[in-house]
Amino acid sequence: MGGVRLKDVAAVAGVSVRTVSNVVNRFPHVAPDTRARVEKALEELNYRPNLAARNLRRGRSGLIGLVVPEIDSPYFSELAAHLVLAAEERSWTVLVDQTGGEPARERAFLEGAAAAFVDGLVFSPWGLGAADLSRSAEDIPLVLLGERTGEGVADHIAIDNVAAAVQATEHLIALGRRRIAAIGVQSHLTNETARLRLDGYRASLRAAGHPRREPFEVEVAALHRGDGAAAMRTLLALPEPPDAVFCFNDQLALGAIRAARDAGLDVPRDLAVVGFDDIEDGRYSCPSLTTISPDKWAIAVRALECLAERLDGDRSNSARDILVPHRLVVRESSGHPSGT
Amino acid sequence: MGGVRLKDVAAVAGVSVRTVSNVVNRFPHVAPDTRARVEKALEELNYRPNLAARNLRRGRSGLIGLVVPEIDSPYFSELAAHLVLAAEERSWTVLVDQTGGEPARERAFLEGAAAAFVDGLVFSPWGLGAADLSRSAEDIPLVLLGERTGEGVADHIAIDNVAAAVQATEHLIALGRRRIAAIGVQSHLTNETARLRLDGYRASLRAAGHPRREPFEVEVAALHRGDGAAAMRTLLALPEPPDAVFCFNDQLALGAIRAARDAGLDVPRDLAVVGFDDIEDGRYSCPSLTTISPDKWAIAVRALECLAERLDGDRSNSARDILVPHRLVVRESSGHPSGT
């Protein structure tokens, strides 16, 4: 059934409802034989607590929300996997929603009914600005992921994007590449990820004395493989195409590599490629992908830590800004070509 | 806040609690000016219904659970994306759990607290057999995904795996390949996916008069790229290695391709590869991957249909067995090599 209530168990065990509740909740002061009798009845009737009632009473649901633009993007699905696992240790369950990065849907979720349901929210915004977020942050423990200058509206976890972009670009410079392009500019978004990575890219070129070439900074509509391929084709159509490209995520990079190879180029000989995110595909692609690897496990764990703190302690603490580590993972796409 | 109750809104609007509830629930018989006054108060106080209380009263949570072995496997994350989207149309929210395919954790979830929470469950079992499932199926609307001979314990959605495997193998045979291996056998699992695909593979070979070669049926521990690569290395170490391989999923295939190329082989010239699942990576990999493409959108939609029916109608209907379409998508990994 599923309609077994404490009352039913109590009747079978011959005790009060409250005692059954005590057993279920592991309240220490229960006589061993009473406990045994109740547990037998629980087992017999296959009792399961009604969480709606429990939540109503306790004011907690044990649910946390993960709100991401697209769950089928490898970066987000890997993050989700870590988060679900980490949540399990705190006996929390994860509820997933996708926004497609659309501000309207992001807002709908934050203010919507589902938000009232969860004890906390891990949110990776693309379209929403700090102003929108501040309203919701009052209602519910909120952790922001991704590269948004926090502004103190909520706890915020990210890697140092500028530093990572610098590392990626410097790696290409150190390899002797002179014409380094960037794929992944998204000037239309409020989302600052692309801007920060672009900043790092530009700073590195400037520091190395490379000229800045406008057409080398390629805008993309979205962050999928197809967009990376299209951007690459644009670059290859230039009179003087690049000999290296820094892509703002791995999917763009994989698409770019694909387009380069379709055009007859050898990666990395003719074109060195660096990505960002270290998704699993990049480890087995041909060539394997040099990339910036953010510590996703740390992101998940720290995010839950933040939520837990807000839930337990006072919420008035000023918002935290947490930086998690990242590292450059050098693989074939920027290394020495297998044939050279 | 978040602690705004109907009572508070009622006080501000100067009506009864029940009337506010009527407005919130779009009950038709509310006088226009009353409605306006209540709505103003709702807006002013930023009221949001307490879902725990609502669920307790209504007996529905609006939540459905998706239980998969690993959410970061592309196949499952793509499926999750579709499911979340499809669920939105029914104003359901999706709760995700990972089992790692371990029977204990699968059972824990089915019988655990979280299951009591959701209105229905979409479950992709690896380790659990029909016997285990039947107990839970009574409690809650349940849809099984994947290739399990249903046994009528619950609604079940899958593609015709044997037919698909036959199609994949016949494709390789038609290309003139003579030594066709299979990667992905998992004899230790209750899960029947691998067995069905193996059946199809064997049947095709037999029909074409090919001998069955034991060492060509390679067992894998898991279904990740690394396992595919390892399996491929085993095959390449044989005195007479295969000239084609049918992998039971795309990740295995991508790993296998990687290993083949590391060994100096050209795919598809020296080795034709067919995968299964049609994950996004395979469309942009080098070479792009020939694969069996199940209609994932149909799976998601039909799954929700089943749940909806069970929720509305009587649950005693005998379990349905739904077959969704699939098709063979031919790409480079089995086609004519770009250089040939």
Place this chain on the structure above:
DNA sequence: CGCGCGCTTTGCAACGTTGCAACACTCTGC
């Protein structure tokens, strides 16, 4: 003019659980 019908609003109770506080009982120490 009065009756009845339909629209609008309301109070009460209940969903299943747990916090609180009180109770009954046993045991220890004087």
Place this chain on the structure above:
DNA sequence: GCAGAGTGTTGCAACGTTGCAAAGCGCGCG
């Protein structure tokens, strides 16, 4: 033998919402 501390168990109320049924109201029709 009795106060006091501790152990084990209980009843009551409340969490915020909605179903039910009934009450209040105004209107049209006979």
